[in-house]
Amino acid sequence: MLEHSCQNAGEPCTRKVPIFASLSDGELSRISAMIRHRKVGKGQALVLEEQPTDTLYIIQQGQVKLSKMTPQGKEQILHVLTSGEFFGELNIFNSEELSNFSAYALTDTSICMLTKNDMEQLISENPDITIKLLKTVSKRLAHTENLAQSLATKDPEIRIAYMILELSDKYGKPRSSGIHIKLPLSREELASYVGVTRETISRKFAIFEDLGLIELVGNKQLIVKNRPSLEKYID
Numbered sequence: 001m002l003e004h005s006c007q008n009a010g011e012p013c014t015r016k017v018p019i020f021a022s023l024s025d026g027e028l029s030r031i032s033a034m035i036r037h038r039k040v041g042k043g044q045a046l047v048l049e050e051q052p053t054d055t056l057y058i059i060q061q062g063q064v065k066l067s068k069m070t071p072q073g074k075e076q077i078l079h080v081l082t083s084g085e086f087f088g089e090l091n092i093f094n095s096e097e098l099s100n101f102s103a104y105a106l107t108d109t110s111i112c113m114l115t116k117n118d119m120e121q122l123i124s125e126n127p128d129i130t131i132k133l134l135k136t137v138s139k140r141l142a143h144t145e146n147l148a149q150s151l152a153t154k155d156p157e158i159r160i161a162y163m164i165l166e167l168s169d170k171y172g173k174p175r176s177s178g179i180h181i182k183l184p185l186s187r188e189e190l191a192s193y194v195g196v197t198r199e200t201i202s203r204k205f206a207i208f209e210d211l212g213l214i215e216l217v218g219n220k221q222l223i224v225k226n227r228p229s230l231e232k233y234i235d
Helices: 025-034 089-093 116-125 128-153 156-171 187-194 198-210 227-234
Strands: 002-005 036-040 045-047 055-061 063-069 075-082 102-105 109-115 173-175 178-182 214-217 221-224
Touching: 025 109, 055 063, 055 089, 055 116, 063 109, 075 156, 075 187, 089 116, 089 128, 109 116, 116 128, 156 178, 156 187, 156 198, 156 221, 156 227, 187 198, 198 214
Parallel strands: none
Antiparallel strands: 002 036, 036 109, 045 102, 055 109, 063 075, 063 102, 173 178, 178 221, 214 221
16 A cells, blocks of 8 residues: 655645635645555455554545444445545544444545544644534434444335435436436445345345336446435335
């Protein structure tokens, strides 16, 4: 993995991350000098579950999945993050804790890293960063709680409909033919995200397609054709 100063990157991470949005150009430049920039290949691990870490990771470009291993030894995907998003924030506040997830690059990815010591200095000088961090943590907690409830109480069609809508909100691009989504996950990863088998994902996708709710374009693209009807599944 190649590593260098974020100042040498074409576009510093600080200009893409909402938690730094209130800072001046001078402050952003100073933070960029603190940050290390790393490029990782598809499939490479950035963080491993149960390993210590004291770094905030910011995705400059690419996609990263956060996941845990279930007691049955299966992967459960918790979040799929993309450019401008970050992870590892909880360990900034308590570096004695081990990571409760693993993080893997879904694509060739450029990452910016900020250490706990540097982050503590930034927070002390810019308290509003703490508020923005807490807002992000709260949103992720709500997402994780919704995911846990979905896995525990809803049938596969509801879980898959919820996932499609979530991917639509995050990655969808509205066009005349519908909302086009470039899927960030493989079929197997989509299955692990909603706690079903790969065969179930394929079967339910086919049902939704027959109903005119979605259209599949190969294995990596999906078009939402009728979002209102899809939303009825999760009501």
